[in-house]
Structures are given as C-alpha cells and as structure tokens.
Amino acid sequence: MLDKDGGSWIQTPLPTSSESRVERKADFKLTPEGDLEGTVTATYTGLEGQWRRLAEPKSRRYRSKKFLEEGVKDAIPAGSEVELTKGPDWAVRRAPLVRSLRSKFPGWAVSRRKAVDAADIVFHSE
Secondary structure: OOOOOOOOOOOOOOOOOEEEEEEEEEEEEEEOOOOOEEEEEEEOOOOHHHHHHHHHOHHHHHHHHHHHHHHHOOOOOOOOEEEEOOOOOOOOOOOOOEEEEEEEEEEOEEEEEOOEEOOOOOOOOO
C-alpha cells in the first residue's frame, strides 16, 4: 500500500471455497435414440466469476456467446453439442456469473435388449 513514506506490504485474504466456486446444474432427458438432451446451468461465484468477466470485456461482448459455450465444451465429452440460451449479466460485477445452455450428448446410452448401458459422467474437472 502506498503512503507518504513510500509504501508497505499488505496481505489480502484468500476467499473460502464457499465464496469462490463453480456450480453446475443439469436437467436432462434420455431420448429413445439414446441421446441425452437438456439444459445445463453453470454458476460462477467469487474469483471463478471474476476471471471470466475480465477475460471477456464489454468491448468484445459480441464474442461472448462463443466464449461461454466453449467454457462448457471443455468440461463435457467430445462430440457433444451446446448452445447458449441465457447469457450472464455482465453489468453486475459482484453478482455470480450465470449461464444456461441447451445441451445434447449424442449416443449417450445404448439399448441392449432389456437393459441400457449409459456413460456415468457428464462433467470432468476443468
């Protein structure tokens, strides 16, 4: 911190996990073809939301849809489809960053006579 004597070091606190996190909520249905379709809502609070806001400034908002879709594509299986249906409120700096996407995971489940084999994971660690 700068002062009349030149300055001094200060220590800034680290946020707790409850203050800075990523939450994903999914509402899916399995189609007769074995595709998993539905909505994914991702909420980024604290530093998780802040770095995303800083990475996509207002002057480039026209690219935001691609930026937000790719952020989810990185955490789901290859070949899956996502389309942003509701973007975040960029103007409110301290509020959580929330985005909703329509998602489709082709060939998620395979019918085997009277049983269904399905993948057991949608999201992997970022």
